Amino acid sequence: MYTVKGSIWIVSKSGTFIGYGRAILLERIKEYGSISEAAKSMKMSYKHAWEMIDSMNKQSKTPLIERIAGGKGGGGTKLTPEGDKVLKKFWELYKGFEKFNASASSKLKF
Amino acid sequence: MYTVKGSIWIVSKSGTFIGYGRAILLERIKEYGSISEAAKSMKMSYKHAWEMIDSMNKQSKTPLIERIAGGKGGGGTKLTPEGDKVLKKFWELYKGFEKFNASASSKLKF
Numbered sequence: 001m002y003t004v005k006g007s008i009w010i011v012s013k014s015g016t017f018i019g020y021g022r023a024i025l026l027e028r029i030k031e032y033g034s035i036s037e038a039a040k041s042m043k044m045s046y047k048h049a050w051e052m053i054d055s056m057n058k059q060s061k062t063p064l065i066e067r068i069a070g071g072k073g074g075g076g077t078k079l080t081p082e083g084d085k086v087l088k089k090f091w092e093l094y095k096g097f098e099k100f101n102a103s104a105s106s107k108l109k110f
Numbered sequence: 111m112y113t114v115k116g117s118i119w120i121v122s123k124s125g126t127f128i129g130y131g132r133a134i135l136l137e138r139i140k141e142y143g144s145i146s147e148a149a150k151s152m153k154m155s156y157k158h159a160w161e162m163i164d165s166m167n168k169q170s171k172t173p174l175i176e177r178i179a180g181g182k183g184g185g186g187t188k189l190t191p192e193g194d195k196v197l198k199k200f201w202e203l204y205k206g207f208e209k210f211n212a213s214a215s216s217k218l219k220f
């Protein structure tokens with residue numbers, strides 16, 4: 001019984017733009033409204049999370065996340081429309097890849 | 111300009127069965143008729159090459175390579191029909207994956 005496994009990511013000329021880890025980070029930022037909470041939930045340092053975000057922002061026409069000016073709640077961080085678009089595109093790609101793997105797995109007979 | 115990149119391999123319940131590196135190793139064994147020459151051509155130790163082959167053999171119904179009894183030429187190593195079949199299947203999968211990536215890349219517009 002064999003199964004196809006794999007990994008997929010999107011690159012620009014500067015390197016990795018978005019892969020599974022970065023997509024999860026963006027999801028968590030959406031969920032928590034905070035980079036530090038998002039990083040904590042992934043057992044990742046704030047520095048590492050920030051470097052990933054900075055890398056994505058620099059490879060994108062417009063930034064993927066934005067700071068919300070602090071009011072009563074002390075502000076926070078949210079995805080820009082561009083961030084939402086990139087995330088949606090990545091999950092579309094990821095689902096297509098999962099389909100490809102499932103179909104390829106079903107064809108494996110050695 | 112974004113591009114989809116990825117990696118793909120086949121697993122059994124015991125772990126990795128075959129991926130790109132192991133496929134190239136089998137190709138080189140076909141080419142050189144020798145595990146040590148194949149390993150050398152990949153700047154890989156004989157031990158590492160042998161461990162990869164041993165791992166593949168153990169996960170397969172029948173071994174993927176066989177020793178040719180030494181005659182004048184001193185014998186050698188060649189792929190069994192099962193080895194050829196596995197290699198063919200892997201390259202089919204790999205080509206399908208390359209197609210998937212090219213098609214997905216062409217759909218990326220951020």
